Amino acid sequence: MHNDDIATSPLLTDMYELTMMQAYFDRGMNETACFEFFVRKLPLGRNFLVAAGLEQVLTYLESLRFSRGDLDQLACDGRFSDAFMHSLENLRFTGDVHAAPEGTVFFSDEPILRITAPLPEAQLVESRVMNLMHYESLVASKAVRVALVAPGRLLVDFGLRRAHGAEAGMLSARASYLAGFTGTATMLAGIRYGIPVYGTMAHSYVQACTSEEVAFEAFARSQPNNATLLIDTYDTEAAARKVAALALRLRPEGIVVKAVRIDSGDLGEHARRVRAILNGAGLTEIDIFASGNLDEYRVRDLLAEGAPIDGFGVGTRMNTSADAPYFDCAYKLTEYAGLPRRKRSEGKATWPGRKQWYRRYDASGIACGDTLTIECDCQDGTPLMQPVMVGGKRLGPAEGLLAARARTVAQVAALPAALRTLDPAPPYPITVSVALMELAHSADELAGQPRPS
Structure with a gap:
């Protein structure tokens, strides 16, 4: 396999994505799912992060398909049924993608990518989507600090x-x-x-x-x-x-x-x-x-x-982002079959539903706070998540790298001065809306979890 083949192969994934797909297939679980990519917590020494990697994700999703060679290799593994293997022959990504444009400044728990697709498709792409979004955002968030100084x-x-x-x-x-x-x-x-x-x-x-x-x-x-x-x-x-x-x-x-x-x-x-x-x-x-x-x-x-x-x-x-070589990032299910889903794991709880987040600016154009909410709940400020792909097709031509570079400059310039230094700064204010908190309670009740007192 050449490097370019490896980069686009659907087998560049974790085994459990495929075993889950087999289980979904066996149970007929093919309804629409939403997954969101976000960073749980900013690394020590980072006051903000910069989103990057969306262009590579969209290219990957557009080209997603199993070649005859891929299917032959899976067949040799022996863990997958003939019927499931047959279903993969014509698999294409048919979903929608919403994302914060490349160069967007973001903070913890703010999704910078949402994939809405039939559950098996959205599940299959998890590992490669994370791989691309994590690495480029990691490097961009390090490099922007050099540019600032x-x-x-x-x-x-x-x-x-x-x-x-x-x-x-x-x-x-x-x-x-x-x-x-x-x-x-x-x-x-x-x-x-x-x-x-x-x-x-x-x-x-x-x-x-x-x-x-x-x-x-x-x-x-x-x-x-x-x-x-x-x-x-x-x-x-x-x-x-x-x-x-x-x-x-x-x-x-x-x-x-x-x-x-x-x-x-x-x-x-x-x-x-x-x-x-x-x-x-x-x-x-x-x-x-x-x-x-x-x-x-x-x-x-x-x-x-x-x-x-x-x-x-x-x-x-x-x-290598030597002082912070990884983000604690995740790609988590937030909705399936029209119902909100979330994790309650200790230290890893997530917010459910299709989310939007808004950035507010003061009179001088400096960002003064974000609001994380559900997609249909309009808030004050500028919405950051935008539709970029519908039905597996881009909504427009690929954005040039110069445009993303200009966005980075503008977004960073609009940050409070303390965040633009290398020194630790007071956390940027992020508010979770009442609507999102209520949706979380609904998701807990659906999962048979008690509402916190």
Whole structure:
């Protein structure tokens, strides 16, 4: 199986989705179900989250089908009846999808995706839908924090080489761009998603040449309009002086050294010394780009101490969301056969029904609170869940990544100032409506659970 085949295969799921489908089939349980994806609790250190991954979910749902090979593999497993297997031959996703658009800021218990479909279809897609929504939202929520502390700086995704697989490398480039990064170093992500691509050089290139001078000049001549030279292979400041001499010598030929990159050591101190060397040669136009185990905290600290760094390459700590590598997220049944459903499990209770949530803004346009309610209960504010797919078909063309990126900027700018810092902030106010609480009581009574006193 090729990577693209794996990504779209209905067998990219947990076994229990299929065994439940067999049980549903045996009992004729095919009525309409609603499932919602949400995060139960914000990770420590996160004041808000950013929704991402919807585009990949819709593409997956559109292409959902069992190939002959998929069915043959299932038949070999021996756990599924011939009649059930036959029912899978023409299975397609025929349901509806409501979602908060990509780039929407959200908080705990606020659904960012709802799938309404015949129960077996909605159940089958659970694992892959969670996989896509969780990962891209995780990375976008990390990347936006880097963008917040480095406004106006060049920010490049450097994450492919330590990403947890090929798809993670691609989707982290997409999610970070959605969240405000300038571009990526991953070529295929640039081509596939229309993201600007940036590249410099590796230490191996410098080491393979007979000297730094030879390496720098050869690279500048090879990339006369896009030369960023890596200067910390041996002695950073000595290399900066070599770059200065080279840049002055090449300038009459129209060859431009665009930037230098520092990837090790005390990045702030090296940047200050390199800046002084370049400025002393009259080369104020050459930028300084830094990389090497960076995250939002390190970028914040470097800029706070006045390090003259114009751009950052951020990789491992972002695309693994190293300080918060997962969300406590869920995809839970909220309605079946027209009746509300919810969990009452300790620490994992859910709200029933098809939900909508509204965001209120003050006179200056700053978000001041959300209301979580049921779909038919209108509240003050802007509703965030929107229909995006009906009967298994999109309601419109795929939204461009630039639109989602612009939405992220606008949504984050509308947050209270305290939430836009890296410091812990007072929780954003979320109100649960009376209508939703009453529906929860109804769901409990239907399940034979007593109403709380």
